[in-house]
Amino acid sequence: MKNKLIRKIKTAIIQRLVIFHQYFHGIYVRIAKKKNTPMVFCVGFSKTGTTSIDRALAKLGYRNVHWLRGAYLEPKKGWIYYIKKSPFDAFSDYPIYGTGLFKKIDKEFPNSKFILTVRNPDSLVKSWKNYFSNAIWSLDSEDK
Numbered sequence: 001m002k003n004k005l006i007r008k009i010k011t012a013i014i015q016r017l018v019i020f021h022q023y024f025h026g027i028y029v030r031i032a033k034k035k036n037t038p039m040v041f042c043v044g045f046s047k048t049g050t051t052s053i054d055r056a057l058a059k060l061g062y063r064n065v066h067w068l069r070g071a072y073l074e075p076k077k078g079w080i081y082y083i084k085k086s087p088f089d090a091f092s093d094y095p096i097y098g099t100g101l102f103k104k105i106d107k108e109f110p111n112s113k114f115i116l117t118v119r120n121p122d123s124l125v126k127s128w129k130n131y132f133s134n135a136i137w138s139l140d141s142e143d144k
Helices: 002-032 049-059 079-085 098-108 123-133
Strands: 040-042 063-067 090-092 113-115
Touching: 040 049, 049 063, 049 090, 079 098
Parallel strands: 040 090, 040 113, 063 090
Antiparallel strands: none
């Protein structure tokens, strides 16, 4: 029971920190956004180095977002509309690689750049298993 409560508290804290960070990061990038910056999209699957690419893009001065908040739900007007209206010029991880979205992005943003991250399939599967079995929302928790 105590572990279940601790897990819920950790989840709530992490969710609030992510929202807090993205909110203020969004304000910052609106202020600092350069005009005519080519869009950059990292189209690799999760656990293939997308976080490292995201950090590198930030160091290079891109206004970037890694795994769009609420990305598991497509916006009512679609991802292309969402990306056009966003203050960011670099995107990585889901939903960018999902369901062929990158093909639509390529048509909509003709001068954009794409970075494909890859990983050995056996290593990737092992990493996914490890990540999802240790995640706060893990299906392997004692809450089953």
